[in-house]
Amino acid sequence: MRIVSGMRPTGKLHLGHYFGVIKNWLNLQDKEECFFFVADWHALTNKYKDTSDLKENTYQLVIDWISCGIDPSKSTIFVQSAIKEHAELSLLLGMLTPKSWLELNPSYKDLKFNLFFQYVRDFLLGKSIKVEEDTLRQIVHDSFYHKREVDFEYLEKGLVDLSIDANLVKEIVFNLKEGDIGKDIDTFGFFGYPVLMAADILIYKAEAVPVGEDQLPHIEISRELARRFNHLYKPVFVEPKALLTESPKLLGIDGRKMSKSYGNTIALSETEEELNKKVLSMKTDTQRIKKSIPGRPEVCNVYTYHNYFTDSQTVKDIYQKCTTAEIGCIECKKILAENLNRFLNPIREKRKELEKDRQFLDKVILEGNEKAREVASKTMKEVRESMGVMF
Numbered sequence: 001m002r003i004v005s006g007m008r009p010t011g012k013l014h015l016g017h018y019f020g021v022i023k024n025w026l027n028l029q030d031k032e033e034c035f036f037f038v039a040d041w042h043a044l045t046n047k048y049k050d051t052s053d054l055k056e057n058t059y060q061l062v063i064d065w066i067s068c069g070i071d072p073s074k075s076t077i078f079v080q081s082a083i084k085e086h087a088e089l090s091l092l093l094g095m096l097t098p099k100s101w102l103e104l105n106p107s108y109k110d111l112k113f114n115l116f117f118q119y120v121r122d123f124l125l126g127k128s129i130k131v132e133e134d135t136l137r138q139i140v141h142d143s144f145y146h147k148r149e150v151d152f153e154y155l156e157k158g159l160v161d162l163s164i165d166a167n168l169v170k171e172i173v174f175n176l177k178e179g180d181i182g183k184d185i186d187t188f189g190f191f192g193y194p195v196l197m198a199a200d201i202l203i204y205k206a207e208a209v210p211v212g213e214d215q216l217p218h219i220e221i222s223r224e225l226a227r228r229f230n231h232l233y234k235p236v237f238v239e240p241k242a243l244l245t246e247s248p249k250l251l252g253i254d255g256r257k258m259s260k261s262y263g264n265t266i267a268l269s270e271t272e273e274e275l276n277k278k279v280l281s282m283k284t285d286t287q288r289i290k291k292s293i294p295g296r297p298e299v300c301n302v303y304t305y306h307n308y309f310t311d312s313q314t315v316k317d318i319y320q321k322c323t324t325a326e327i328g329c330i331e332c333k334k335i336l337a338e339n340l341n342r343f344l345n346p347i348r349e350k351r352k353e354l355e356k357d358r359q360f361l362d363k364v365i366l367e368g369n370e371k372a373r374e375v376a377s378k379t380m381k382e383v384r385e386s387m388g389v390m391f
């Protein structure tokens with residue numbers, strides 16, 4: 001089965017990426033024909049103003065992949081912008097994409113919401129107003145999706161600094177307009193990115209695409225576009241199916257979703273020192289304020305991590321010792337840091353090696369590009385012929 005999957009080059013990968021994407025790719029590359037690409041054009045859809053790190057991020061992404069075990073002799077690793085056929089197909093598919101498919105695309109709306117939320121949060125922080133994250137998310141959500149007035153009492157509870165006038169915050173949140181963020185992402189490129197994504201997939205006649213649940217609408221657009229094209233012209237495209245991947249249960253070090261925008265990630269390239277510091281700062285069971293109080297591993301983020309990185313016997317011991325107050329959180333974290341370092345060491349070593357060998361990376365990318373181009377240009381020949389676009 002042919003698989004296509006890509007990642008945007010937005011910086012170094014973290015553990016959330018490893019367990020959410022890479023681990024799945026490692027399984028797939030042993031059984032299927034895999035095309036993995038650096039989606040550098042997609043990185044431009046909301047970050048087109050400053051492109052100074054795009055090339056370096058592309059290298060860093062490929063370094064991360066190979067360091068984690070993605071093997072160029074098994075998988076085709078390539079860079080999207082090197083295969084111009086993606087752009088041509090995206091343009092042609094755009095001709096037959098109803099605007100409503102894109103307007104209704106839930107991830108378009110969600111991404112807009114997230115950007116709006118970040119904008120409001122930064123705006124308030126700029127005025128030294130701190131609102132508890134969940135509260136702010138909820139009130140911004142009400143204002144963004146339902147155009148509802150901010151719930152005053154709810155907001156008041158979420159104010160971190162109680163000397164701040166909640167009325168003022170309420171006014172600011174309600175009066176900030178979606179359009180205030182809009183300038184950056186109110187672009188044709190951002191609006192149409194699902195069409196480019198469909199082109200990325202369809203051009204390889206991929207039979208399956210590994211995705212998280214939030215990406216399902218994109219696959220649906222790709223399938224619909226394949227059907228529409230095949231019906232209007234000739235049956236060129238394969239309808240790709242979604243290979244649903246489980247979203248990782250690993251949270252960030254502060255217990256929220258692991259995300260670079262929260263600054264709570266553990267990067268795969270983290271040094272031992274940085275990692276130890278991060279693990280020691282991890283949130284644990286909030287009720288366990290001293291060692292003599294028995295802990296609740298089931299609500300502790302550190303314990304969840306142990307389930308990923310520590311052997312099962314030690315995990316059992318930790319559970320028992322935590323619930324009977326025989327082990328302190330610092331000791332428990334030190335065990336985790338040691339195991340996490342053991343997990344990351346081979347990745348770090350491979351990284352170091354690759355960092356020094358750009359020639360090898362260029363070779364991998366060039367060879368991958370060639371393989372990808374061969375398939376893509378064949379499909380485009382069929383597309384042009386079917387549509388009668390021959391000149």
Ligand code: SF4
Pocket residue numbers: 284285288295296297300301302303318322323327328329330332333
């Ligand atoms: S001992 Fe470990 S599992 Fe228990 S609360 Fe502390 S960090 Fe969490």
